[in-house]
């Protein structure tokens with residue numbers, strides 16, 4: 039593209055005009071703070087896109103046994119998550135009364151319908167098919183998420199690598215079958231205890247497991263910060279997506295991609311050798 043007479047410009051490369059055309063306010067007369075509301079969500083969606091891109095590569099790297107590269111990619115994901123946690127606070131500069139001035143125009147749109155958010159959950163290992171019903175009328179999106187549900191997650195890649203490395207573990211069954219999943223967890227935790235006891239022996243795998251915990255920790259932090267902002271701005275009002283709002287969000291706080299890696303901490307014991 040960049041011949042002498044047709045040089046690529048910054049604005050063309052980054053499609054700046056396209057980006058700046060994408061803020062279409064619903065309020066009439068337009069409300070000053072709606073621009074903030076749109077841009078903050080759009081930047082989240084862009085970061086979500088990058089997280090999906092990085093997770094795809096990280097899952098492939100873990101399957102290939104390329105732990106060094108996988109770790110680098112997952113460290114990047116966590117750095118992005120730091121930004122995602124912090125940037126939600128920009129919304130605290132919006133007065134509750136100013137949000138109410140345009141909130142009704144947004145119904146029934148809600149962050150609940152962010153398919154990239156769900157895709158990230160599924161890719162890390164939170165596979166809860168019931169969340170897909172919200173996309174019943176968005177056929178392409180639903181199909182994409184169903185494909186993701188059927189595809190191996192980061193957790194699946196991790197346990198495949200552990201099995202190849204001599205640990206007696208299998209890939210997790212669906213969490214919909216509570217009993218099967220619980221049996222799986224009871225078998226996997228003792229193996230993970232080896233990893234978390236003999237950390238120097240399994241240094242690479244241990245570090246990788248800690249990158250997975252990082253992802254879960256920052257996802258949980260985001261949920262908590264989002265919940266606080268929601269309470270600060272709309273209290274316990276019902277969500278625009280139709281949920282009871284704060285009460286619903288509280289139930290999501292304990293959602294984890296790797297609950298078994300958290301349980302290891304509880305079960306770990308120090309023994310003098």
Ligand code: HEM
Nearest residue numbers: 082148149150152155268271272277278279280281283290
């Ligand atoms: C004024 C600011 C915000 C308010 C009042 C708010 C409110 C809510 C409420 C009440 C819900 C529950 C679902 C519903 O019934 O609508 C929800 C869900 C959600 N929101 Fe927000 N939100 C805000 C900002 C954001 C931002 C900036 C994002 C960034 C993408 C976001 C992403 C989400 C996501 C992903 C969910 C689904 C969470 C889950 O099901 O686990 N929200 N929000």
